[in-house]
Amino acid sequence: MEQEFPAFDQIALGNGSCGDLYVFGLARQPQSNRGTLYLAALQAVNTGAWLVPSYDVLGFAPRIESLVVGKGNHGNLQLIGLLDQRVYLAAWQDNKTGSWNSYDANPLDPDGFRWKSIALGKGYQDNLYVIGLTDDGKVYRGPWLNRSGSWDKSTELLGDATHNWDAVAVGKGNDGNLQVLGVYNDQVYLVAWQDQCDGRWHHSGRVMVSYDKIDSIGAGNGNQNNLQVIALARGQQDREDRLHLSQWQSSNNGEWHGGGDVLRFASSVQSFAIGNGNNDNLQLVGIADKRINLAAWQDATNGSWHGYDHNPLDAKGSEWLAIALGHGYQDDLYVVSLGIDRKIYLGAYQTCSNGKWHPGPASPLTNGSGRWNKLRLRDVPAAFSALPDLYSAEINYTLSSWDTWEPLPLTSHYQGMARYHDYYVLPFSAPKPVTLGVESKIVVLDRSTRRELRRIELPEASRPHPGGCQIVGDFLAVELESYNEEEPSILRFYWLGSMGKDRDPWLLPAAITVPRALNGVTALAITDVGTPPNRYYVLALRSGRDGQELTCFKIAGHLLDDPELKLGDPIYIDTSFQVPDGKKHGPDNMNLLTDAKGNLYLVTMGGNSNAPLETNFEDWADLWRVDLERRKLDFVQSKHVHTSAGLRVATGVHLRFGAGTWVEDQSRMAMYASGPQGQLPAPGIKAILATNEFVAKPG
Numbered sequence: 001m002e003q004e005f006p007a008f009d010q011i012a013l014g015n016g017s018c019g020d021l022y023v024f025g026l027a028r029q030p031q032s033n034r035g036t037l038y039l040a041a042l043q044a045v046n047t048g049a050w051l052v053p054s055y056d057v058l059g060f061a062p063r064i065e066s067l068v069v070g071k072g073n074h075g076n077l078q079l080i081g082l083l084d085q086r087v088y089l090a091a092w093q094d095n096k097t098g099s100w101n102s103y104d105a106n107p108l109d110p111d112g113f114r115w116k117s118i119a120l121g122k123g124y125q126d127n128l129y130v131i132g133l134t135d136d137g138k139v140y141r142g143p144w145l146n147r148s149g150s151w152d153k154s155t156e157l158l159g160d161a162t163h164n165w166d167a168v169a170v171g172k173g174n175d176g177n178l179q180v181l182g183v184y185n186d187q188v189y190l191v192a193w194q195d196q197c198d199g200r201w202h203h204s205g206r207v208m209v210s211y212d213k214i215d216s217i218g219a220g221n222g223n224q225n226n227l228q229v230i231a232l233a234r235g236q237q238d239r240e241d242r243l244h245l246s247q248w249q250s251s252n253n254g255e256w257h258g259g260g261d262v263l264r265f266a267s268s269v270q271s272f273a274i275g276n277g278n279n280d281n282l283q284l285v286g287i288a289d290k291r292i293n294l295a296a297w298q299d300a301t302n303g304s305w306h307g308y309d310h311n312p313l314d315a316k317g318s319e320w321l322a323i324a325l326g327h328g329y330q331d332d333l334y335v336v337s338l339g340i341d342r343k344i345y346l347g348a349y350q351t352c353s354n355g356k357w358h359p360g361p362a363s364p365l366t367n368g369s370g371r372w373n374k375l376r377l378r379d380v381p382a383a384f385s386a387l388p389d390l391y392s393a394e395i396n397y398t399l400s401s402w403d404t405w406e407p408l409p410l411t412s413h414y415q416g417m418a419r420y421h422d423y424y425v426l427p428f429s430a431p432k433p434v435t436l437g438v439e440s441k442i443v444v445l446d447r448s449t450r451r452e453l454r455r456i457e458l459p460e461a462s463r464p465h466p467g468g469c470q471i472v473g474d475f476l477a478v479e480l481e482s483y484n485e486e487e488p489s490i491l492r493f494y495w496l497g498s499m500g501k502d503r504d505p506w507l508l509p510a511a512i513t514v515p516r517a518l519n520g521v522t523a524l525a526i527t528d529v530g531t532p533p534n535r536y537y538v539l540a541l542r543s544g545r546d547g548q549e550l551t552c553f554k555i556a557g558h559l560l561d562d563p564e565l566k567l568g569d570p571i572y573i574d575t576s577f578q579v580p581d582g583k584k585h586g587p588d589n590m591n592l593l594t595d596a597k598g599n600l601y602l603v604t605m606g607g608n609s610n611a612p613l614e615t616n617f618e619d620w621a622d623l624w625r626v627d628l629e630r631r632k633l634d635f636v637q638s639k640h641v642h643t644s645a646g647l648r649v650a651t652g653v654h655l656r657f658g659a660g661t662w663v664e665d666q667s668r669m670a671m672y673a674s675g676p677q678g679q680l681p682a683p684g685i686k687a688i689l690a691t692n693e694f695v696a697k698p699g
Contacts, residue, residue: 003054005366007342009035013326013334014069016077017098018503019045021328023336023365024058024079025344026067034063037079037090039100040344041365048329049474049497052366054559060102061090070120072128073149078120080130083107085114087130087143089151098506108143110153118142121170123178124199131180137164139182139191141201159191160205171219173227174254179219181229186214188231188246190256206256208247211235217246220274222282223303225251229259230284232272237261242268243284243295245305265307266296275325276300277333278355283325285335288312290319292335292347294357313348315359320347339364370474370497371559372528372535373594375663380593380601381636383669383696384623391673391692394644394653397424397445399452399678399687413676414443414689416468416524416589417658418476420496422447424691425476426658426674427458427466432483440464442478444499445689452689456504460490460511468523468589470660471496472537475560476505479514479524479541489514489521491539491567493560510565514541521551527592529600538600538628539567540592542577550575550602552628575633577604577622585620585638589659592626596666600626602633605655605671619643619655621671643673643692651676653692670695 006027016022021043028035039057043050064081067090072078075095081088086107093100108130109115118132123144130142141156158180159165167183168191175196182191188208194201211233222228227249234241243266245259269286272295277283282298291312298305313335314320322338330352337347337360346360377383412431417424424445440463444453458466463480467489470477476494491512499505514521523542530536537555553567578584586606593601602624607617623636645652658674671694678687 003038003052003056003366005038005040005343006036008038008040008338008344009342010067011040011322011324011336011338011344012067012069013324013336014071014077014079015045015327016042016093017095018498020498021045021326021334022077022093023326023344024067024069025366026064028065029063033065034083035065037061037064037067037081043328043334044498044503045327045329045331046500046503047497049370050365051370051474051495051497051561054562055564057100058091062088062105064088064090066117068118068120070128071122072145073147076149078128078145080108080118080120082115082118085116085135087113087115087118087132108151108153110155113140113142113155115142117168119168119170121178121180122172122176123194124196127199129178129194131158131168131170133165133168133182137166139165139168139180141180141194156201158201159189159203163189165191167214167217169217169219171227171229172221172225173249174251177254179227179249181217181219183214183217183231186211186233188214188217188229208256209244209259211244212238213241215241216271218272218274220276220282221251222248222298223300226303227251228282228298230272230274232269232286235261240268241270242266243272243286262305263296267293267308267310269293269295271322273323273325273335275327275333277350278352281355283333283350285313285323285325287320287323290321290340292318292320292323292337313357313359315362318345318347318359323347335360336365370495372473373663374473375666376594376596377663377669378596378666380595380599380669381623383667384603384621384639385637386668386696387621387639387641387671387694388696389640390642391644391653392695393693395447395450395691395693396688397450397452397691399443399689400455401687414658414674415466416470416478417660417672417674418469418471419447419660419662419672420471420474420476420499423453423499424658424672424674425469425471425496427469427478429466430464432465440466440480443689445691446501453501454504459492459507462487463490467521467542468525470524470526470591472526472528472560475508477524477526477539477560479521481521489541491524493565495561508561509563510560512565512567514543515570523587523590525590525592525602527594527600529594529598531598538592540590540602540626542587542590548576549573550626550633552626554628571628571631573626573631573633579622579635579638583620585622586656587622588656591661593661593663593669600628601636602626603661603671605659605673607654607656617645617652617654617656619673621655641671641694644690645675651679653690658691664695668696668698 008025010026025040077093089103114135128145173179178194190204190206229246272286280300292314294308333350343364446453467479494505550573552571587604588606625634
């Protein structure tokens with residue numbers, strides 16, 4: 001089931017493995033400063049798809065009081081927290097694999113330190129430094145992570161030891177030198193800086209500007225990468241707190257320049273965050289009267305500052321406690337927000353292409369996304385009946401390589417076919433016996449280019465034969481079989497949200513061994529049934545030694561990304577899959593469909609022969625009504641379809657091989673099929689895979 005998140009107190013963002021945007025939430029326990037750390041949501045930056053984990057990914061992390069996020073060695077994302085005012089590594093992510101890892105229970109800092117707040121900054125040799133403010137008001141360079149991934153516990157006092165600092169911030173200055181900024185007696189200081197050439201720290205004590213009152217400071221890199229120091233403060237001429245450009249540092253020579261009152265037009269805010277938006281323009285985004293406002297922005301081309309209109313960026317009626325900025329899909333700037341209901345939302349975002357701001361959706365990110373099918377047919381029998389008998393289109397896809405070394409017999413072939421957005425996903429079986437160099441895989445076809453997008457090795461080497469597949473929401477289910485009938489099948493699942501030209505889909509952790517009593521499983525189908533909050537999956541397997549059973553499972557206690565995913569009790573339905581005229585048309589492939597009223601249907605697809613040289617090979621699709629309560633399969637209708645292979649031998653396009661269905665809209669569906677293998681039309685020419693589409697006409 002969907003993870004029930006508690007009320008959050010803090011949010012933080014970071015770009016982790018593959019550059020994906022990760023949203024973290026910290027939920028403190030009642031009457032305690034300690035909180036539970038959650039990976040609340042993530043976005044695949046190559047596609048924009050969101051995934052809300054259904055389980056506690058960071059359940060191993062210690063209970064912490066506050067969180068900061070940064071990138072360490074090899075780009076590994078580091079989650080650093082305070083616990084009992086000591087510095088801990090709560091978790092870290094391997095940038096190559098995306099896996100999350102815990103650390104030992106020991107604090108990173110030396111005994112005797114008590115920290116009020118910490119920040120992270122990249123410095124000498126790309127080391128990650130903890131810069132912190134202690135309880136007694138001193139600024140220290142705290143523990144640091146080197147390029148090899150080892151933490152050093154040593155510390156160094158920074159700046160004037162006689163000052164009791166009120167706040168600290170960090171920024172990247174000229175030549176990449178790490179700059180440490182501080183607030184003392186309502187004055188902004190350059191506390192210290194680290195030389196990027198030799199790693200030495202230089203203590204400055206430079207006073208940048210004085211205010212009547214300072215709430216907070218921050219820093220960001222603006223035009224020509226010049227470091228801009230921003231203060232939320234009240235000056236002598238101010239009636240309320242507003243943003244000020246305290247000073248800025250030239251990236252060319254490191255000289256500091258007075259900011260003056262250049263942000264006099266900036267709107268009044270109670271808190272702010274800094275990020276780079278379109279064209280790398282620096283954006284100052286704040287909360288004013290619980291709404292998100294763009295207080296000011298700097299033009300990256302000439303350094304000029306600009307105000308914005310006073311209309312909030314978020315949706316009307318929104319109210320926020322905190323915001324964080326990060327880069328997501330297409331490098332758009334995202335304002336992730338903590339609502340007054342203490343749920344996490346996408347409050348607003350700026351498109352990188354044109355700089356326009358857009359309000360985010362009204363529902364929280366933590367509601368989940370892509371779990372379920374977005375469309376349901378109003379009338380499945382009518383949509384099925386409207387499918388054409390003759391294929392609507394024959395489309396050849398260019399493959400990156402030939403599928404197999406042996407065109408006959410057809411022991412290696414495509415089995416199952418599913419559509420995801422503008423992609424076709426086709427599992428491919430290794431030959432029997434397994435031939436060296438030919439492995440079972442998933443081939444992804446791009447419908448827009450008519451070329452192979454990528455091929456993905458299937459995970460179970462001992463189960464080289466896929467038994468079909470189906471997609472529900474953003475998730476793909478695949479059944480994998482052994483050529484040894486005594487070995488049970490295994491079910492695996494993928495999240496397709498990250499799939500693109502340069503990325504595989506995510507193989508999810510659950511690997512379900514089909515009960516031994518169901519030996520002989522040869523096909524799979526999956527859909528969702530019900531409405532929130534009582535929505536669940538139904539998974540069907542063609543089972544039995546002779547395929548004389550349909551075994552269904554209700555998956556109500558888990559979602560498909562859950563490592564503890566379980567099928568539940570089997571629901572056996574005895575059936576021969578014979579239609580009323582006594583013929584049996586498979587099924588070689590199956591798909592489940594749910595109509596708008598919640599009725600469950602099964603589409604079976606196949607042919608009347610498996611013989612490779614059969615010259616009278618016909619293709620049939622049959623529609624069945626599934627009644628789980630009665631454990632009964634009721635025949636609805638059959639459709640004798642004609643592929644581009646006609647009655648040619650089985651090497652052509654047939655429902656026996658790659659086949660599946662697609663819901664076009666609430667009244668129309670489509671069906672598609674493929675040939676068994678990629679064919680070589682002539683020596684020296686790349687292999688092609690033939691497919692057919694059966695698409696009902698609109699209206």
